[in-house]
Amino acid sequence: MEISSPQKIHIQDYNYNLPDDRIAKYPLTKRDNSKLLVYKNEKITDTVFSNINNFLPENCLMVFNNTKVIQARLHFQKTTGAQIEIFCLEPCIPNDYQLNFQQTEKCSWVCLIGNLKKWKEGSLTRQIKVNEQIVNFTATRAGSHGDAHVIDFEWDNQSVTFSELLDAVGELPIPPYLNRATEEQDKQTYQTVYSKIDGSVAAPTAGLHFTPEVMKSLKDQGMKLAEVTLHVGAGTFRPVKSDEIGDHVMHSEFISVQKSFIEGLLKFEGKVIAVGTTSVRTLESLYYIGVSLENQKQSHLHVSQWMPYNDSNNRLSKKDALRNILAYLEKNSLSMLIADTQIIIAPGYEFKIVDGIVTNFHQPQSTLLLLVSAFLGNNNWKNIYEHALSSDYRFLSYGDSSLLLKD
Numbered sequence: 355m356e357i358s359s360p361q362k363i364h365i366q367d368y369n370y371n372l373p374d375d376r377i378a379k380y381p382l383t384k385r386d387n388s389k390l391l392v393y394k395n396e397k398i399t400d401t402v403f404s405n406i407n408n409f410l411p412e413n414c415l416m417v418f419n420n421t422k423v424i425q426a427r428l429h430f431q432k433t434t435g436a437q438i439e440i441f442c443l444e445p446c447i448p449n450d451y452q453l454n455f456q457q458t459e460k461c462s463w464v465c466l467i468g469n470l471k472k473w474k475e476g477s478l479t480r481q482i483k484v485n486e487q488i489v490n491f492t493a494t495r496a497g498s499h500g501d502a503h504v505i506d507f508e509w510d511n512q513s514v515t516f517s518e519l520l521d522a523v524g525e526l527p528i529p530p531y532l533n534r535a536t537e538e539q540d541k542q543t544y545q546t547v548y549s550k551i552d553g554s555v556a557a558p559t560a561g562l563h564f565t566p567e568v569m570k571s572l573k574d575q576g577m578k579l580a581e582v583t584l585h586v587g588a589g590t591f592r593p594v595k596s597d598e599i600g601d602h603v604m605h606s607e608f609i610s611v612q613k614s615f616i617e618g619l620l621k622f623e624g625k626v627i628a629v630g631t632t633s634v635r636t637l638e639s640l641y642y643i644g645v646s647l648e649n650q651k652q653s654h655l656h657v658s659q660w661m662p663y664n665d666s667n668n669r670l671s672k673k674d675a676l677r678n679i680l681a682y683l684e685k686n687s688l689s690m691l692i693a694d695t696q697i698i699i700a701p702g703y704e705f706k707i708v709d710g711i712v713t714n715f716h717q718p719q720s721t722l723l724l725l726v727s728a729f730l731g732n733n734n735w736k737n738i739y740e741h742a743l744s745s746d747y748r749f750l751s752y753g754d755s756s757l758l759l760k761d
Contacts, residue, residue: 360700361600369718378748381543386565389754403563413624419558419632420581422549425524430478439468451553455517460508464499484514484522553585559751560630560712583610584632604659604696611691620676625709639695641706644675655693700724710759715749
């Protein structure tokens, strides 16, 4: 029995006209000068982001995604002169992010390849300078992985890590809808001020509005702040191309959450405010990981795309789900939960943990807009987006943001 069937939702119902001049190509010089739309009790208030603490519930826990965007685009040139771009999506061998970044001789990644038709066979090699040392860096196609490819990387200097190679020659992958090349300033402006853990190929952009001053004001006001990690994949930019969203396949994303965070969340009785849709997906996935542990003891923790929409997966209380995670961590002597999630949050979804969201204004016909609609209910997203468009809000990654509260 299904509690709801979002598979039949027509993505065209989540379309709106977004003129190109409303897409912010660059961020504001001062991040917290951006506009903030506050939606509470079905009323809209316009303010600036530096005032966000004035609109938050008194007893709330704000959850931030501390992932850091890596310089994931690599460029090679064939002897024929053809330019090949390799876009690193996720580690393959070893499949642990941190272990992969620490490799000093070779590693493999799942990648997208630009100009693939020009690279039929053979390896690509370029000579680069890393830490004042010359390194011969080679890429070899090693197989397919869905609509992507597995690439084996090798280099001839064992004092250089893969992370250092990316820092030396990689390009930061800014969103394609900005329609411009990556610039030097993007290395700072396309990272949150609290980014720590390397792994994302896209920024958790709601967090781009936070400054040290805003963070300090939140702490001074007694707000509880916590961090989780979800490495954002390129699929976050993938539009829903199928008519019904049931035919859309969500990308899988790596999440890690400290045991101490789970313990704190279990005890917390106030409102949970997720900073960004990535934090929403992480928090809501925790519930279904707890459900999975209730149903079957498993070593690989994964939330499948449609798991939330089956009634049998929604009978556990939030606290029991979190207790299951803690029991799993304690049994295995783990201080951190590692899992991956394909969760799709669309109208019909019942939120288990999140009470409020800080989020930017998203692309038409995107899974992120579906998530916002699911949270707001009753197609309220249309009124909010119409107001934002008529009130000169800037859209998408470098644009303005909103604080969405149910009450």
